[in-house]
Amino acid sequence: MKGEKMTVDSGMELHQAIYQFYRTQIQFGLYQYGEKLPSLEETCKRFHTSLDTVNPAYHRLRQEGYIAISKKSGAKVAIRYGPEQVRRHIQTFYAERRESLTDLSRCIWPLLGQAQCLALKTGPLKAADLEQFVDAGSHSAILAVWRVLDHKYNHLGNELLMRLIRYLYLYFYGSFWGVAKDERLHAITVRQLKAAADLCREERWDELPDVLRVIQDEFYRSLCLFYRENIPLEPACRQVAFSWDAYKKSSQLRYSLAMELLTEIGRGVYPVGSYLPSAERLSAEKGVSVSTVRRAVSLLNSVGAVKSSRPLGARVLPPSQSADHCDFTQPDLRRRLLDVAESLQIFALSGKDVSELTLSSLDEASLLIWKQYLMDLKRRGLSQRVIYASLFLISRDAPSQTLRTIYSELLQLLFWGNPIEALMGEPENDPLFFVSSLDRMTASLERRETAVFSYTLEFLLIHELRRTVEVLLGLGIREAGNILIPDTNNEWKKMDTRR
Numbered sequence: 001m002k003g004e005k006m007t008v009d010s011g012m013e014l015h016q017a018i019y020q021f022y023r024t025q026i027q028f029g030l031y032q033y034g035e036k037l038p039s040l041e042e043t044c045k046r047f048h049t050s051l052d053t054v055n056p057a058y059h060r061l062r063q064e065g066y067i068a069i070s071k072k073s074g075a076k077v078a079i080r081y082g083p084e085q086v087r088r089h090i091q092t093f094y095a096e097r098r099e100s101l102t103d104l105s106r107c108i109w110p111l112l113g114q115a116q117c118l119a120l121k122t123g124p125l126k127a128a129d130l131e132q133f134v135d136a137g138s139h140s141a142i143l144a145v146w147r148v149l150d151h152k153y154n155h156l157g158n159e160l161l162m163r164l165i166r167y168l169y170l171y172f173y174g175s176f177w178g179v180a181k182d183e184r185l186h187a188i189t190v191r192q193l194k195a196a197a198d199l200c201r202e203e204r205w206d207e208l209p210d211v212l213r214v215i216q217d218e219f220y221r222s223l224c225l226f227y228r229e230n231i232p233l234e235p236a237c238r239q240v241a242f243s244w245d246a247y248k249k250s251s252q253l254r255y256s257l258a259m260e261l262l263t264e265i266g267r268g269v270y271p272v273g274s275y276l277p278s279a280e281r282l283s284a285e286k287g288v289s290v291s292t293v294r295r296a297v298s299l300l301n302s303v304g305a306v307k308s309s310r311p312l313g314a315r316v317l318p319p320s321q322s323a324d325h326c327d328f329t330q331p332d333l334r335r336r337l338l339d340v341a342e343s344l345q346i347f348a349l350s351g352k353d354v355s356e357l358t359l360s361s362l363d364e365a366s367l368l369i370w371k372q373y374l375m376d377l378k379r380r381g382l383s384q385r386v387i388y389a390s391l392f393l394i395s396r397d398a399p400s401q402t403l404r405t406i407y408s409e410l411l412q413l414l415f416w417g418n419p420i421e422a423l424m425g426e427p428e429n430d431p432l433f434f435v436s437s438l439d440r441m442t443a444s445l446e447r448r449e450t451a452v453f454s455y456t457l458e459f460l461l462i463h464e465l466r467r468t469v470e471v472l473l474g475l476g477i478r479e480a481g482n483i484l485i486p487d488t489n490n491e492w493k494k495m496d497t498r499r
Helices: 014-027 040-046 051-063 083-096 098-122 139-154 159-180 183-202 205-230 253-266 279-286 290-302 331-361 364-379 383-397 401-424 433-446 450-474 478-482 489-497
Strands: 067-070 074-077 306-309 313-316
Touching: 014 051, 014 083, 014 159, 040 051, 051 067, 051 074, 083 098, 083 205, 098 139, 098 159, 098 183, 098 205, 098 331, 098 401, 139 159, 159 205, 159 331, 183 205, 253 279, 253 290, 253 401, 279 290, 290 306, 290 313, 290 331, 331 383, 331 401, 331 450, 331 478, 364 383, 364 433, 383 401, 383 433, 383 450, 401 450, 433 450, 450 478
Parallel strands: none
Antiparallel strands: 067 074, 306 313
16 A cells, blocks of 8 residues: 555565566576566466466566567567676675575474475375476476475465465575576485385385485585585675565555554553554554554454444453454455464474474573463463463574564464454363463473473464364364364374473
8 A cells, every 4th residue: 555654574475576586587597588488377377376466576577677578479588688797696686695595494494394294295296296307407497396395285275384385485496496506406306305205105204304304404505505606705795684474465454453453452552441542543653544544453353352332442352252243254354264273284383393493592591581481371370372472482582583584474373363262162171281281391491301392382283273273164164174284193192202
């Protein structure tokens, strides 16, 4: 919305990521003068998006002179770069992203490793997935990387996860695979993917993580080598930070504003029973239009966080009353509740590895802060908040800016789940379920048993995901049935042996 500003940093929208992807492919010489780009329809199919998303990317490329578009020939590269210009483009791009790309490459495995394994277990690799890995750096090889990623993750039934994967691919994998020219990376990637396909066929699932992790380790090694050999270190170089927006369109300010207000309600800025400021005051404070404020407050009404009445305004409701004031037939609310389940699945698949990585990086003083934070929950009778408290601590203290960014975005989406908490009932028919789990996690921090803490958090996340999906299905949100729920049995046994 023209003239409005965001109160928080927004990640790049998908059409911007597609534009940057093709622009860098052209600037890096991977598409040269006169060569055709994929058609609009091909790009839509490749990235599982609509013409409404792809059109702005191609339109901007044409506006800036990178491509020419005609009905007869499609999109062709309209700019000619010499070898020296290509070299400078590559150096500038990677110099400005040295910190973010190195950080991102280090944290891909803890973030997505278990998701890869679960996805392959449900949709194994086939020989056809590997056929395009013939010429490293060619367009076919670049696209083959995406096809393997797409095939792996699509079986998890999580649209939010797929948007994240597409963004990471556009931000990093696609361009780097084209410029690296690392024969070892190509050879090891092919070898390990073939080994993974064999393990899937033989159902040797326990060996899969070690095989897949080699590929990610090789990407990191190759990236570091690429920087040492090709990108001079410039201490004063401006760094482009990694950012990601969990929504399809960051320009939909009502969602960002509603989430900001929900977060402030959760932190007690607007206590239960109080009234939100007027639309005019919020407009001035948040830097958005009055109409955006009203749409955001309407969303809060739909999730039962507030109840609006004239002339008093929007009164903050207790979470226990959220479900009673919800209109579960509203498409906006149903989509936001699905966001909750999809966020929980990402947390459930990454929480163990990310929390263990985070805890391992903390000093004794920081661990004590974590312990006191959790003990305070029990003292206040809020043991059921242990999941959200743990995720908050991770989003604050993770040793990776990429992980902090993604976890913070996903954590905000969980606030949409307020209206379904009252519909869940007690987990496991045990009113002490969260109390005992919190005690186990607190004790593990005392003994610095990071694995016990991490397995417990994973167990809680999977159960929270299962309960959420059950409630959403009961509300008639059929898409929730597509979300694959990991099995907790084996992980609980592993956790129990570490007590």
